[in-house]
Amino acid sequence: MRYVSPIVISEIICLTSAILLVWKDRKVFWKVITCYIAIALGTELYAIYLASKHIHNLWLFNIFLIFESSTILYGLYCCLKEYTSPKSIFFIGSGVVYLTYFIFFFTHSFTDANTLTISVMSVFFTLYCLYYYYLLLKDENFINIKTHPEFWWVTGVLFYYFGSTMSNIFDGLFTIKIIGVATLRYCIYVLLNLILYSLWVYSFICRMKQRKLHS
Amino acid sequence: MQNETTKIALLVAVSTLVFLMMPVFLILYIRSYNRHKKNHFLEKQHMQQKFESEMLQTRIEVQDQTMQSIATELHDNVGQLLSLTTLTLNSINLNDGEKAKNKIDNSLTLVSNSIKELRELAKLLHGEQLVENGIGHAIDQEINWLNKAGTYQLKVNNQLVDLQITSPDKDLIILRLLQEIINNIIKHAQAKYIQIDSYLDNGALHLKVSEDGIGFDPDMIKAKKSGMGLNSIYKRIEMINGKLALNSVPGEGTSISIEIPYP
Numbered sequence: 001m002r003y004v005s006p007i008v009i010s011e012i013i014c015l016t017s018a019i020l021l022v023w024k025d026r027k028v029f030w031k032v033i034t035c036y037i038a039i040a041l042g043t044e045l046y047a048i049y050l051a052s053k054h055i056h057n058l059w060l061f062n063i064f065l066i067f068e069s070s071t072i073l074y075g076l077y078c079c080l081k082e083y084t085s086p087k088s089i090f091f092i093g094s095g096v097v098y099l100t101y102f103i104f105f106f107t108h109s110f111t112d113a114n115t116l117t118i119s120v121m122s123v124f125f126t127l128y129c130l131y132y133y134y135l136l137l138k139d140e141n142f143i144n145i146k147t148h149p150e151f152w153w154v155t156g157v158l159f160y161y162f163g164s165t166m167s168n169i170f171d172g173l174f175t176i177k178i179i180g181v182a183t184l185r186y187c188i189y190v191l192l193n194l195i196l197y198s199l200w201v202y203s204f205i206c207r208m209k210q211r212k213l214h215s
Numbered sequence: 216m217q218n219e220t221t222k223i224a225l226l227v228a229v230s231t232l233v234f235l236m237m238p239v240f241l242i243l244y245i246r247s248y249n250r251h252k253k254n255h256f257l258e259k260q261h262m263q264q265k266f267e268s269e270m271l272q273t274r275i276e277v278q279d280q281t282m283q284s285i286a287t288e289l290h291d292n293v294g295q296l297l298s299l300t301t302l303t304l305n306s307i308n309l310n311d312g313e314k315a316k317n318k319i320d321n322s323l324t325l326v327s328n329s330i331k332e333l334r335e336l337a338k339l340l341h342g343e344q345l346v347e348n349g350i351g352h353a354i355d356q357e358i359n360w361l362n363k364a365g366t367y368q369l370k371v372n373n374q375l376v377d378l379q380i381t382s383p384d385k386d387l388i389i390l391r392l393l394q395e396i397i398n399n400i401i402k403h404a405q406a407k408y409i410q411i412d413s414y415l416d417n418g419a420l421h422l423k424v425s426e427d428g429i430g431f432d433p434d435m436i437k438a439k440k441s442g443m444g445l446n447s448i449y450k451r452i453e454m455i456n457g458k459l460a461l462n463s464v465p466g467e468g469t470s471i472s473i474e475i476p477y478p
Contacts, residue, residue, distance in 0.1 A: 133241065137248055142256040145249050158238050166230040170223055184224050188231050195235075 003048050006190045011041040014197040021204040025211060029078045033153075033200070036071040039064070059111050069097050069121050072157060076128040079150045083135035086128075093124045119168045122161040129158035149207035156199030160192050269454055270384055273391045277346075280394050284360060285336055293332045300325040350386040350420070351375030354413055357393055367409050374414040382478035388451050389422065389475065395444045396424050396471055404428025404469065420477035425470035430463045 015037045022030035043064040050057040073094050080086040101117045108114075132154050136143070145151050167188050182190075303322045307315045338356070346353050354373050362369055400406055406428035413422045436445060445461075452459045457475035 133245055137245065137252075142249070142252050144253075145246060155238065155242060158241075159235065162238060163231055163235045165234055166227045170227045184228060188228070 003045060005044075005048070007193045008041065008044055008048070010194050010197040011037060011044060014201055015041055017201045017204050021208040025207060027078075029075065030204075030207060032071060032074060036067060037200075039067050056111055058113050062105075062110060062114050065101065065114055065117060065121075069094075069101070069117070072121075072125055072161075073097070075153065076125065076132065076157065079132055079154050080128065080135065082150070083132075083139055089128075089131075093128065097121050097124060113171070115168055115171045119165075122165055122168060125157055125161040126165075129154050129162075147206045147209060149203040149210060152199050152203035152206060156196045156203065159199065160196040163192050163195070164188070266454060269451065270387065273387055273451065277387065277391050277394065280391075280398075288332065288336055293329050293336070296325050296329040296332065300329070346383065346386045346390055349375070349378055349381055350389055351378050351413070353386065353390045354393060354411075354422075357390070357397065358411060361397055361409070368407060370408070370410040372410075372412045372414070375420070378415060380478045385420075385455050385475060385477060388455055389420065389473075392448055392451060392473060393422065393424070395448055399444060400424075400426050400428065403431075406468065415477060418476060420473075420475045422473040422475075423470065425468065427468040430465045430467050430469050432465060433461050433463050 015034070018030070018034040018037055023034050025031070043060055047057040047060050050060065073090060077086055077090050080090075097117065097120055100120045101114065104112075104114050104116050136145075136151065143151075167185055171185070300322050303318050303325065307318045309315055351373060355376060358369065358371050358373070361367065400409060404426050406426035408427045410425045411423070413420070415421070449459060452473060452475070455475055457473060459474075460472040461469070462472075463469035
């Protein structure tokens, strides 16, 4: 029962939807996203297991951070590639994120939460999402955003990483508990995860419909 | 200390909500902008369709005009020549050798005239090719047919014959405009003298047609919105971003001046 948390439930639903709706898609992008959700779920479950055994689990999230940053960077690169050649800006973005990641571990222990990388990563992801919207609006061709899978995928990313900005900045400064034993930070992350995975599930539905329409 | 932590927590909670609201407004803005873009896109598509349908209509009208010219020519000219040939050949008396020879010679002249006329008609049948050869040639051909009727005194200054640039869609519309103007003159103007000038100047093609007919009151015709194909002339000129200046005074003739960005 301890393994059942809102984040785990949303990840299971999202993974199931991804496998059913987009795993067979010819675009590698959707397969990578499905694998990422599976890794996220595995990490979450293993972290809960470690916590239940009173073992430190932050090192696990630090490893997961590599997968997270790589996948989101790849996803945003794929979305932006449709409108422009984003190689240079992604080269800079990924360089800064990985550099921050490794510098943090040269100066801190691997069991410390790498909040610096998370903050830097969030800033870059937010900027890429806004750039995507800008290119989308600037583009001459009209797209129906209501059913555009990449748009909703990017929107999910924007909500999650932009919404978590304040929590990242003030991480560790507040430990107020609301709703029983859950901290405010945890509640914010539950909300952000719900938004992220709901939008991703919607984007999978859009992609499936799009694929059916073209086949 | 606990109080401060609560304040920070409250600040984080409120800020997070604000931070979450911002993407919502951003999406609403994108949605609204996209809707405008969609309307613009559909409007553009509609205009393109309208243009294509108008082009098709113009093409049909040019073909129709060509067919009418051919029918008139066959009936009034070639038909008459061949009838006369038949009559001449029928009246030959083989016993009167000299007269028969003269009649056969006459018949031969009539037949060769008919062949000449038919060749001219064949040229006209390639109406589409006329425009392909350039607007200058198409205007020349149109004027030749008008000249052939012999009803009008013509003064022509066509500087477009050696034009190196073309614009197929505009050429077709310009040819149709000239046909329509000439039709109007033939049907309504009662003119004796027609002057046609065409030239290219500063990236614009100019076509001027003046005549000394009975003229009309342009305001009255515009108000009526009915007559003389003027509406379709205006519509087509507007379609290719052209300008039209119409001057007419009852009893003093009419002049139409067209300016079209070219190519």
